[in-house]
Amino acid sequence: xxxxxxxxxxxxxxxxxxxxxxxxxxxxxxxxxxxxxxxxxxxxxxxxxxxxxxxxxxxxxxxxxxxxxxxxxxxxxxxxxxxxxxxxxxxxxxxxxxxxxxxxxxxxxxxxxxxxxxxxxx
Amino acid sequence: xxxxxxxxxxxxxxxxxxxxxxxxxxxxxxxxxxxxxxxxxxxxxxxxxxxxxxxxxxxxxxxxxxxxxxxxxxxxxxxxxxxxxxxxxxxxxxxxxxxxxxxxxxxx
Numbered sequence: 001x002x003x004x005x006x007x008x009x010x011x012x013x014x015x016x017x018x019x020x021x022x023x024x025x026x027x028x029x030x031x032x033x034x035x036x037x038x039x040x041x042x043x044x045x046x047x048x049x050x051x052x053x054x055x056x057x058x059x060x061x062x063x064x065x066x067x068x069x070x071x072x073x074x075x076x077x078x079x080x081x082x083x084x085x086x087x088x089x090x091x092x093x094x095x096x097x098x099x100x101x102x103x104x105x106x107x108x109x110x111x112x113x114x115x116x117x118x119x120x121x122x
Numbered sequence: 123x124x125x126x127x128x129x130x131x132x133x134x135x136x137x138x139x140x141x142x143x144x145x146x147x148x149x150x151x152x153x154x155x156x157x158x159x160x161x162x163x164x165x166x167x168x169x170x171x172x173x174x175x176x177x178x179x180x181x182x183x184x185x186x187x188x189x190x191x192x193x194x195x196x197x198x199x200x201x202x203x204x205x206x207x208x209x210x211x212x213x214x215x216x217x218x219x220x221x222x223x224x225x226x227x228x229x230x
Binding site for chain 2: 059095106
């Protein structure tokens with residue numbers, strides 16, 4: 001079935017790095033834009049970044065621009081988020097999500113992974 | 123960026139009642155590029171509505187979305203026990219994509 005599975009979360013130190021991965025299955029990964037979205041404990045949802053289907057176009061939220069890098073490997077049906085210069089406020093559950101494709105236009109996030117927890121602490 | 127403000131923060135209702143959730147945008151959302159999600163504790167959000175009023179696959183017709191411009195509404199008819207959750211609106215008209223802060227629908 002259509003599925004996204006994140007991995008790579010854990011404890012990171014302030015100023016350190018982590019790399020998240022998202023494995024896609026059950027659909028043609030290379031047809032879809034993909035996003036990373038996070039949720040701090042007890043808080044709402046924050047979109048972080050998206051990448052185009054080919055990987056040639058990316059966009060970031062101001063809160064992570066210059067620190068996080070989104071990428072993908074369509075041959076391996078995988079999405080990545082390289083997180084550098086980690087801060088305490090980056091502590092959150094990180095979700096990868098597929099962008100809903102409707103007649104060539106992306107409309108919302110239709111498939112979400114279960115999330116991976118990132119904790120930034122010394 | 124487009125700021126989405128959801129109201130009320132919490133809605134206390136009984137099963138069988140109707141829930142009306144509001145999402146107001148700080149700027150007009152073109153083409154009604156607005157979605158709604160349901161989230162239960164410990165779970166990822168579930169896609170409910172896109173294009174302000176189109177139901178996602180498998181979503182019962184008790185869930186309906188409406189609105190345009192800056193004012194949008196999610197209506198849940200005949201609340202069922204499984205509907206009690208937090209609901210988020212999200213716009214994808216302009217970058218950055220933004221979410222509302224959520225409305226919790228709780229059992230009265």
